[in-house]
Amino acid sequence: MLNEIANFLSSQVSNSNAAAHEAEVGSGHVLVAPESLYACCKALKESDEFDMNVLEVVSGVDYSDRIEVNYMIASFTKGSELILKVKLPKESADAVPEVDSVVSIWKSANFLERECYDMNGVRFRNHPDPRRILTPDDWEGYPLRKDYKTQKEWHGMEIDPEHKVNSADHNFFKKVVEEMQGDEKKVAYSWKGEE
Amino acid sequence: MSSIDGKETGNFGQPVSEKIKSDLLTLNMGPQHPATHGVLRVEIKTDSEIVAEAIPHLGYLHRCFEKHAENLDYRGIVPFTDRMDYLGAMAMEWGYCLTVEKMLGTEIPRRAQYIRTICAELQRIASHFVYAGTYGIDLGAFSLFLYLMEEREKILRLFEEMSGARMLYNYIWLGGVWNDITDDQLKRISKFVDELQENMKTYHSLFGENKILIERLANVGVITEETAYQYGATGPVLRGSGIKWDLRKDRPYGIYDELDFDVCVGEGLKGTVGDCWDRYHVRIKEVDESIKIIRQCLDGIEEGPIMGKVPKVLKVPEGEIYMRTECPRGELGYHLVSDGGKTPYRLKVKSSCFTHVSMLPDLAPGQMVADLVATIGSIDIVLGEVDR
Numbered sequence: 001m002l003n004e005i006a007n008f009l010s011s012q013v014s015n016s017n018a019a020a021h022e023a024e025v026g027s028g029h030v031l032v033a034p035e036s037l038y039a040c041c042k043a044l045k046e047s048d049e050f051d052m053n054v055l056e057v058v059s060g061v062d063y064s065d066r067i068e069v070n071y072m073i074a075s076f077t078k079g080s081e082l083i084l085k086v087k088l089p090k091e092s093a094d095a096v097p098e099v100d101s102v103v104s105i106w107k108s109a110n111f112l113e114r115e116c117y118d119m120n121g122v123r124f125r126n127h128p129d130p131r132r133i134l135t136p137d138d139w140e141g142y143p144l145r146k147d148y149k150t151q152k153e154w155h156g157m158e159i160d161p162e163h164k165v166n167s168a169d170h171n172f173f174k175k176v177v178e179e180m181q182g183d184e185k186k187v188a189y190s191w192k193g194e195e
Numbered sequence: 196m197s198s199i200d201g202k203e204t205g206n207f208g209q210p211v212s213e214k215i216k217s218d219l220l221t222l223n224m225g226p227q228h229p230a231t232h233g234v235l236r237v238e239i240k241t242d243s244e245i246v247a248e249a250i251p252h253l254g255y256l257h258r259c260f261e262k263h264a265e266n267l268d269y270r271g272i273v274p275f276t277d278r279m280d281y282l283g284a285m286a287m288e289w290g291y292c293l294t295v296e297k298m299l300g301t302e303i304p305r306r307a308q309y310i311r312t313i314c315a316e317l318q319r320i321a322s323h324f325v326y327a328g329t330y331g332i333d334l335g336a337f338s339l340f341l342y343l344m345e346e347r348e349k350i351l352r353l354f355e356e357m358s359g360a361r362m363l364y365n366y367i368w369l370g371g372v373w374n375d376i377t378d379d380q381l382k383r384i385s386k387f388v389d390e391l392q393e394n395m396k397t398y399h400s401l402f403g404e405n406k407i408l409i410e411r412l413a414n415v416g417v418i419t420e421e422t423a424y425q426y427g428a429t430g431p432v433l434r435g436s437g438i439k440w441d442l443r444k445d446r447p448y449g450i451y452d453e454l455d456f457d458v459c460v461g462e463g464l465k466g467t468v469g470d471c472w473d474r475y476h477v478r479i480k481e482v483d484e485s486i487k488i489i490r491q492c493l494d495g496i497e498e499g500p501i502m503g504k505v506p507k508v509l510k511v512p513e514g515e516i517y518m519r520t521e522c523p524r525g526e527l528g529y530h531l532v533s534d535g536g537k538t539p540y541r542l543k544v545k546s547s548c549f550t551h552v553s554m555l556p557d558l559a560p561g562q563m564v565a566d567l568v569a570t571i572g573s574i575d576i577v578l579g580e581v582d583r
Binding site for chain 2: 023024025026027029053054055056057059060061062070072076079081083106107108110111112115119133134135136143144
């Protein structure tokens with residue numbers, strides 16, 4: 001299935017460099033070049049063979065040197081699903097990589113891409129409404145980046161003030177973990193699990 | 196309160212004298228509006244009683260589930276999944292456990308599979324009852340709410356006995372379920388579904404066959420097949436538009452491939468296919484199908500262990516997976532990326548409500564404000580799942 005799609009994309013979109021990656025555990029994916037993403041999505045949607053009519057979710061994953069954006073697309077008529085992946089290189093830690101928006105192909109991409117921008121910091125070119133969605137419009141940073149640090153204050157409000165954090169609970173569990181140092185089996189509470 | 200967007204032509208395209216300017220009124224529906232079932236804020240621009248534009252604002256209930264998940268061990272995430280869709284907590288847990296179990300290659304004992312299926316279907320009934328009851332309140336029909344909450348209470352009591360909690364259970368664990376179900380409880384479930392099947396006819400005649408409600412719901416908030424595909428609608432919203440797609444049937448997980456049930460779709464019995472009444476009817480018919488499934492599980496349940504073999508220190512092999520399950524509100528998908536460690540590298544949740552909310556700007560224009568309330572109610576959102 002993945003190989004068929006990769007071959008189809010290579011034949012339809014000249015610069016796609018589509019490659020199928022089968023997985024031993026979990027799901028495999030098809031990797032395409034970022035600049036050909038829009039053309040690839042359009043080809044998959046319009047092909048009679050695959051008929052990928054639904055975009056389920058856009059999931060960004062942050063790595064130290066790149067951000068991977070996964071498009072989970074599915075066909076409800078053919079009963080198939082696919083992870084289409086692009087790798088966007090990150091020049092510096094706070095760089096915001098860009099990729100083409102697919103809103104004109106699937107309208108569900110509107111909110112999903114906004115969420116990806118908000119959480120992972122990926123800018124989608126030609127997006128009709130490129131605002132943040134879950135955090136306030138003037139929030140700083142992208143929370144699901146691995147190096148994210150919460151800002152100190154927002155509109156004069158202190159974020160996570162010391163006296164509001166339930167430090168008693170926190171310290172108790174910290175102590176429990178310290179006392180059981182070196183014995184992970186005691187810390188994990190799965191007393192019903194097998195060795 | 197009002198904004199002035201002077202328009203050169205009338206809002207309905209009819210010729211208007213240039214001296215008369217028709218202004219749009221901006222209304223904030225929510226965040227504390229009873230008809231939004233949570234903290235959804237919809238900014239609507241109205242021309243008298245007609246909605247010209249609706250913009251949903253999300254994020255009031257954002258609790259950083261995905262960021263928390265990156266710092267918790269795999270077992271510790273289960274209680275957090277409960278808190279996403281608090282009306283369908285069992286289904287949320289099951290989806291997450293399936294995802295991780297598939298990566299680990301764990302085999303689930305048969306008894307645990309049956310218990311999980313019973314729980315998930317009871318949860319579906321409870322969730323649809325909250326939908327129908329509160330939907331009635333939105334539309335001014337209070338009596339159904341009282342009946343349905345009483346039935347739901349019986350389910351919650353049972354869950355409380357099994358798991359110790361009424362709404363946020365942490366009952367389905369990686370590898371199986373936390374606690375065994377007793378024969379007495381199984382008997383009571385059997386009695387409950389028998390009674391419920393009788394009562395469902397009364398409830399449907401009370402609400403769905405009510406002339407006033409049919410007038411309110413038929414031909415309102417029509418989601419066409421094309422719109423449903425474009426916005427990635429799933430679950431009862433998709434099936435209400437006449438599309439036969441149910442993951443339990445088309446991509447079976449657990450033991451659903453051994454069970455016999457039908458997929459209910461909207462047929463446009465009272466109006467157009469895909470209107471609010473169709474979505475209501477699909478959910479009510481799904482309750483009947485759930486009863487059918489529960490009966491088969493009660494007949495087929497086997498004795499045996501309830502927990503599979505899961506290592507104590509749990510490390511998921513490197514790789515990624517995207518796994519979907521059918522929840523009361525639609526498809527729930529987990530995208531899990533593992534780097535071989537004790538915590539997930541990334542856990543992304545595909546929430547059906549999130550995509551359903553994105554439909555609102557398309558559905559709202561041209562509707563009455565009261566019909567918009569009916570439309571928002573009919574897509575049955577839980578803001579805990581939208582914002583995560």
